[in-house]
Structures are given as structure tokens and as C-alpha cells.
Amino acid sequence: MNAVLEQISKIGIVPVVKIDRAEDALPLAKALCAGGLPCAEVTFRTDAAAEAIRIMTTNFPDMCVGAGTVLNAEQVDAAVEAGAKFIVSPGLNPRTVKYCIEKKVPITPGTSSPSDIEQAIELGLDVVKFFPAEQSGGLAKIKAMAAPYVNMKFMPTGGINAKNLTSYLDFNKIIACGGSWMLPGDLINEGAWDKIEQLTREAVQTMLGFELAHVGINAENEAEAMKAAQRFSFLFGFPTKDGSSSVFSGTAVEFMKAPFKGTHGHIAIRTNYIERAVNYMSTVLGVEFEEPKRDEKGKYKAIYLKEEVAGFAVHLMQR
Numbered sequence: 001m002n003a004v005l006e007q008i009s010k011i012g013i014v015p016v017v018k019i020d021r022a023e024d025a026l027p028l029a030k031a032l033c034a035g036g037l038p039c040a041e042v043t044f045r046t047d048a049a050a051e052a053i054r055i056m057t058t059n060f061p062d063m064c065v066g067a068g069t070v071l072n073a074e075q076v077d078a079a080v081e082a083g084a085k086f087i088v089s090p091g092l093n094p095r096t097v098k099y100c101i102e103k104k105v106p107i108t109p110g111t112s113s114p115s116d117i118e119q120a121i122e123l124g125l126d127v128v129k130f131f132p133a134e135q136s137g138g139l140a141k142i143k144a145m146a147a148p149y150v151n152m153k154f155m156p157t158g159g160i161n162a163k164n165l166t167s168y169l170d171f172n173k174i175i176a177c178g179g180s181w182m183l184p185g186d187l188i189n190e191g192a193w194d195k196i197e198q199l200t201r202e203a204v205q206t207m208l209g210f211e212l213a214h215v216g217i218n219a220e221n222e223a224e225a226m227k228a229a230q231r232f233s234f235l236f237g238f239p240t241k242d243g244s245s246s247v248f249s250g251t252a253v254e255f256m257k258a259p260f261k262g263t264h265g266h267i268a269i270r271t272n273y274i275e276r277a278v279n280y281m282s283t284v285l286g287v288e289f290e291e292p293k294r295d296e297k298g299k300y301k302a303i304y305l306k307e308e309v310a311g312f313a314v315h316l317m318q319r
Helices: 003-011 022-035 049-059 073-082 094-102 114-122 138-146 165-169 185-190 193-208 222-236 274-283
Strands: 013-017 039-043 064-068 087-089 107-111 127-130 153-156 177-179 211-218 240-242 246-249 253-256 265-271 300-309 312-318
Touching: 003 013, 003 064, 003 274, 013 193, 022 039, 022 049, 022 193, 039 049, 049 064, 049 073, 064 073, 073 087, 073 094, 087 094, 094 107, 107 114, 114 127, 138 153, 138 165, 153 177, 165 177, 165 193, 185 193, 193 274, 222 240, 222 246, 222 253, 265 274, 265 300, 274 300, 274 312
Parallel strands: 013 039, 013 177, 039 064, 064 087, 087 107, 107 127, 127 153, 211 253, 265 312
Antiparallel strands: 211 265, 240 246, 246 253, 300 312
């Protein structure tokens, strides 16, 4: 997969932006980045699109900004000259796709049928837009089309919102979802940047789904760990489960048989998408991580923050 599309996959959500006034581009980009989505697809449906892309990419060079609703080579040139890192089109125009490939600009053309997918494969693409997603059959249709086209991945757009976002992203053939629910046109026109930042942050939290998995408490030895776990289980009626390195009381409290990570212990936070969580926390929040534990396929299983919080090590784990 192209490096820009890899970056988009790590972000998970591509805000689809319609900008009528170029002067709105800077505060909008600031709100998106502050909210945790350093990415935008600026639609070429207004005269301000190219200048908005230029403003965003100039002031936020690390932001992944692309152009959407691109219909021809002339618009490709205008978008790339303004700084667009990727191109998105509503349909699959072979001429436009070939032009982008010649220019080495990643493009995700709109598709909604097996015939579209076969054209995309013939053109050498491995990622396509699925548009309009909900109106074209939604996740069920993507899964049906992905079955015979095993190497194709999708970026659905159209009808995606906070309620169905994770159902789409849970399917491993979907690299990201495009959407505009965190960017209502009236809020952009009103200059309600704080509200847009809040909605963006809510979208990120919905996607990542952070929640407490368990707390691990360091005991001096195995006997102390068992004693503490049994007492806790007696008090609250939890089952006790003895493991190789710890004893659990219920599922949320773990007593370590020997001091482990953290001065006092560790806190495990569960997330829907651990690699996207790491990308968000490192690029947006500036968090540093230790080397991750990986499964047999090389995917993250767990990863510790380098810092302690109140004497506790903290790690993320995949839901």
C-alpha cells in the first residue's frame, strides 16, 4: 500500500471538508489537529478548495491533506500544486486514474460494484473508495465484494457517522472511513472552531473506545498475591483465577506474584484499534512508547507507555 494511504489507515477517519471561504481553512485545520485528526479531504466543489489546501499544508506540513471530488487531470494538477498528498474521486474515471499513476499521486476512485473493482485492479490499484457507502449497500456489500477480490482494500464514504463507524472499521479490508459528521457546514460558516474541535475529539474517542481493562498491583511474592486476591474475592464475590505470574480477582483486579512493571503496578487500557491508538497518542499527544508485544501475525497485542502515572505503568491492549 502507498505510504500516504498507510498514514491514512493509521489515522482511521478522513474528515471530508467543504470550504466556501479560504480564510476558514487555517482555523479549521487547527481544530481538526487539536481534536486528534490531522487529516482532511478538501472537496473540489468550491472555488476556495485549492487555496484552502495550500493554507492547510503550508501551516500544518505534517497534516495529511488531500483533494476530493476530483474529476479530471486539470483538477489533479491544481490540487497537487496546492500541496494535496492524495486524490479522491466520486467515480472511477480511467483517464484520471492513469494520470495520477503517471504523476505518482495516490488516488482512491469511487467504486460500488464488482465491475468497478475489476477496472481498479486492471489499473493497478489496491485501495478504492466505496461510495456512496450506505446507499450502495453498506458494510454487507463491501464484505461481499471483498470475498472474491482478496487483495483489494476500501475507504467507504457516504452515510458514515458515529453510530456505524466502528462496525465499518472492524472489517480488516477497510483502511479508513471518510465522513463529515464532525464538520457540519453551519458550524464552519459560523466559525464555531471550538465546537468542531470537540466533535472531532468525540469522533476519535468513539473510534478508539478507550476503557479500563484491569489494574495490576505488585505483591512481594506469590503468597501475598494469593492472599490479597482471595480477600478481595471474598469481599466482593469475585472468582479467583490463579495464573503463572499473577492472580486475578474477577477480571479487573490482578495481583502480581512478584514486582513487575511500575512502582506500584500497572493499569491496562483496552482499545478498539491499538495501532491507531498508538498513532493518535504519539503524533497528537506526544506520548512515547516502549517496544510493543506482537502476535504471530506481527500485530500489536500490548504496548507500554514509557512514563508512569501515579506510580503505575500503563499499557494499551487490543480489545
